[in-house]
Amino acid sequence: xxxxxxxxxxxxxxxxxxxxxxxxxxxxxxxxxxxxxxxxxxxxxxxxxxxxxxxxxxxxxxxxxxxxxxxxxxxxxxxxxxxxxxxxxxxxxxxxxxxxxxxxxxxxxxxxxxxxxxxxxxxxxxxxxxxxxx
Numbered sequence: 001x002x003x004x005x006x007x008x009x010x011x012x013x014x015x016x017x018x019x020x021x022x023x024x025x026x027x028x029x030x031x032x033x034x035x036x037x038x039x040x041x042x043x044x045x046x047x048x049x050x051x052x053x054x055x056x057x058x059x060x061x062x063x064x065x066x067x068x069x070x071x072x073x074x075x076x077x078x079x080x081x082x083x084x085x086x087x088x089x090x091x092x093x094x095x096x097x098x099x100x101x102x103x104x105x106x107x108x109x110x111x112x113x114x115x116x117x118x119x120x121x122x123x124x125x126x127x128x129x130x131x132x133x134x
Contacts, residue, residue, distance in 0.1 A: 008080070010125050011070035015084070018063035019091070019120045026094065026116035027055040029101075032108045060091045063123075079134055083126040091117045110114050 019041075026046035027050065035042045044052040064078070067084060070076040094115055101107045 007070070007075040008131075011066065011076045011079075012131075015063035016120070016124055016127065018059040018066070020058045022059045022063070022094070023120040025052050025059075026098075029053070030107070030113065034051040037048055037108045052104070053098050057095045057098050060095050060119075064088055064091065066082055077134070080127070080130045083130045084123045086126065087119050087123045090115050090122075094119060 012052045024043050025047075025081065028042040031042065032044050032049050033088050034040075047055060064085065067076070067081050071078050071081050094112065097108070097115075101112075
């Protein structure tokens, strides 16, 4: 009913959007070769695997930096943001594992996709819970 969006909506939605897009990139990486050969236009095929992995590795830290910046600028209270920051170690594992895959290491697809899903969903849950409790 307001003409402008409340800063909470913007500074909570942006990090979650970045984590969701990173999760989509993670999921489409496993089937990249099959999708590419079959002509399926997944997000990773459109971007290319190298660019897609690089974008993933940038979006994950940006999600947490936006949250931290919102707290530092006092746009979002610390009490709402800190629970979602608990997923940071899992997010950093995603980035580390993507770098390992880009370097030629054997991927652990099940673990990587589970961590990507958990990071996105648990962050969403913790933001929602902290808004509800506060």
